Amino acid sequence: MSSLLWPKIHRFLSYAALSYLEKALIFAFPLSVMYLTDDKARYNQIEFIFASAGVCGLFLDGGLKIYLLYAYKKSDESIELVKDIFGSFKLLLIIYFVIVVMIGVGVTVIMPDRLLDLIGTSTRALYLAMIGFLAVWYRIADTPSKVFYFSIPLYIAGGVLIWTLGDIGDVRFAIALGVPHLLTVLSVLALVGLTNIKSSIGTLISHIGAALKYGWPILATVALAMAIGNFGKLYAYGHLNENEMFKLSFSQRLAISIQLGHVAICGYLSKQLFISNSKSLHLQAFFSYLVILVITSVIAYGLAWLTPYFGLNIIFKIDSTLNLIIVYTLLWCISSYLELYINRANKNIFILASAFTAASVFFTWIVFTNGPMVNRIATAMVFGAVTNFTIIVLSLYIIRHRLPRLI
DSSP: OOTTHHHHHHHHHHHHHHHHHHHHHHHHHHHHHHHHHOOHHHHHHHHHHHHHHHHHHTTTTTTHHHHHHHHHHHTTSOHHHHHHHHHHHHHHHHHHHHHHHHHHHHHHHHOGGGHHHHHHHHHHHHHHHHHHHHHHHHHHTTOGGGGHHHHHHHHHHHHHHHHHSOSOOHHHHHHHHHHHHHHHHHHHHHHTTOSSOOOOHHHHHHHHHHHHHHHHHHHHHHHHHHHHHHHHHHHHHHHSOHHHHHHHHHHHHHTHHHHHHHHHHHHHHHHHHHHOOOHHHHHHHHHHHHHHHHHHHHHHHHHHHHGGGTTOSOOOOOOHHHHHHHHHHHHHHHHHHHHHHHHHTTOTHHHHHHHHHHHHHHHHHHHHOOSOHHHHHHHHHHHHHHHHHHHHHHHHHHHHHHOGGGO
16 A cells, blocks of 8 residues: 555544544433433433534534635635634634623523523534534644544533433533533633634624625525424424424434534545545545445444344334435435535535525425324425435536536
8 A cells, every 4th residue: 555545544544433433422422311311301302402502503603614614725725814713713702602601690590490401502502613613623724633632522521420410400411511511612712723813803703704705605505404404303392292202303313323424524525625626536535425325324224223222211113204314314415515516616605595495395395294293304304305405416517517617
């Protein structure tokens, strides 16, 4: 094997291993509570918190995460501009941190019965905004694995707290969720990019303005995609029974194994795919990506088959709901991968149009069809994903024929 090739393979395998470890911990966190309590209601509550935090966290960075890689490319790979944007993001984190602390105090005093839902959601949303930006920062620095230094310890710490606190009441569980997330954000503020990274409110507003000008279609697109992906959990939490929500949310949790492969390839290669014009690199990357998706799909079904051996007091069967969720996940992953090429061409309006149409199909199916709600949601997710994938492919065809040098 070439001495030049092996370091690249080693770096990718290291990144992939850490990525899988991180997602395995995310996968196991709600299940550990289920294992300790046999309480589906508590499990469903965690799924609701994770889903609502994912939606909220999308908007907290003001579009800076989406803008960072594009700004780096358009500035002839200026690391100084990247540092300046990071400085603005750190200032934004400080503002949000103060707000989260105030929310925590207010909720504890005024609405203690909603402590877990609100504090869990707000602290995790803040963390997700931070870790998403940090992932792009380290990709640009060609050290993508460093992001896991901040994510993996968080889930380990949360798991240790869950196992050692004893009684999993609301207050103790709020501590297990909130403290690791806030400490991780504080560690980023204190340790990452400490020197020569300062900002002002004026600079922050300027960067957010540029980010939104470039990325508002992407933000809107991701919001619509998140609405489809998390609608089931958010709706089920207040409208479906405990078993129905568990069936849907657990199927989506099993499908995370497919997203692992997506994140491993996209997270590691996004910088090269974004700036490289080598056709062979793009073809090899996409072929590897498809192979990974096949392997992880087998893993998802394997996990479903092994569920009775997890030590959980639950009954879960491989049925149409799981099959539909896996098809949806595969289509979502491939579409997300292909969207990167539309980002490259700065034709993000195509992505927004695709997401809006897909969301329209999704909600139309939900509203105008009959049958069990769980199956309606899962089927609507698939039809929405098919619509999105089709329009993304057509958009790439249009862009390639009009702007052949960009794809």
